Amino acid sequence: DQQVKQNSPSLSVQEGRISILNCDYTNSMFDYFLWYKKYPAEGPTFLISISSIKDKNEDGRFTVFLNKSAKHLSLHIVPSQPGDSAVYFCAAGHKNYGGSQGNLIFGKGTKLSVKP
Amino acid sequence: NAGVMQNPRHLVRRRGQEARLRCSPMKGHSHVYWYRQLPEEGLKFMVYLQKENIIDESGMPKERFSAEFPKEGPSILRIQQVVRGDSAAYFCASSPRDRGSPLHFGNGTRLTVT
Numbered sequence A: 001d002q003q004v005k006q007n008s009p010s011l012s013v014q015e016g017r018i019s020i021l022n023c024d025y026t027n028s029m030f031d032y033f034l035w036y037k038k039y040p041a042e043g044p045t046f047l048i049s050i051s052s053i054k055d056k057n058e059d060g061r062f063t064v065f066l067n068k069s070a071k072h073l074s075l076h077i078v079p080s081q082p083g084d085s086a087v088y089f090c091a092a093g094h095k096n097y098g099g100s101q102g103n104l105i106f107g108k109g110t111k112l113s114v115k116p
Numbered sequence B: 001n002a003g004v005m006q007n008p009r010h011l012v013r014r015r016g017q018e019a020r021l022r023c024s025p026m027k028g029h030s031h032v033y034w035y036r037q038l039p040e041e042g043l044k045f046m047v048y049l050q051k052e053n054i055i056d057e058s059g060m061p062k063e064r065f066s067a068e069f070p071k072e073g074p075s076i077l078r079i080q081q082v083v084r085g086d087s088a089a090y091f092c093a094s095s096p097r098d099r100g101s102p103l104h105f106g107n108g109t110r111l112t113v114t
Helices: none
Strands: A010-016 A019-025 A032-038 A045-051 A056-059 A062-067 A070-078 A085-091 A108-113 B005-007 B011-014 B017-024 B031-037 B043-050 B053-056 B066-069 B074-081 B087-097 B108-114
Touching: A010 A019, A019 A032, A019 A085, A019 A108, A032 A062, A045 A056, A045 A062, A045 A070, A070 A085, B005 B087, B011 B017, B017 B087, B017 B108, B031 B074, B043 B066, B043 B074, B074 B087
Parallel strands: A010 A108, B011 B108
Antiparallel strands: A019 A070, A032 A045, A032 A085, A056 A062, A062 A070, A085 A108, B005 B017, B017 B074, B031 B043, B031 B087, B043 B053, B066 B074, B087 B108
């Protein structure tokens, strides 16, 4: 029973173009969402987050959009660079889940390849 | 990922042995979380600790697994009598407080049970 789903295991994009990574969730109790980036043999690195009271958050080349009615969020990377090639994990949580905001539910990840 | 230190990076154990994984959080962080990643899966929450206290262990298997975060020293995830299904990457994360700040992950310990 996956509460956070990333339905695309992989995505290939040309350098300079936009990368759009998608994530769907089922639990309406989730009130904040995060994107992490992971290189092989390293731990996940925090990229950007959004709380459920917003529908957009932007940080440089990275923008996260949240559509609560559709229970869907997406990460846009513009312009994409070869160094962005990594696995991207969507994660969700809520303050009352297990008593800890750090109890995050992760998707299975999308492997992004940015071609030069 | 600089700051959260995990060791060892790789650990090989035979079935039935014990595995001890260590995690030193980032300086100034008093909240520690352990996650496990099985092959081709996302990370799964295991346990959340503050100094000397287990706050949330809802993701820990009921048997063989235990965690601690003593007043002095690193947090330890201990797996007794390991089985092949315990083979995974174990990630530790820390944060300065429970709410409003993202987790910072270490580079993980890859446990292989032979």
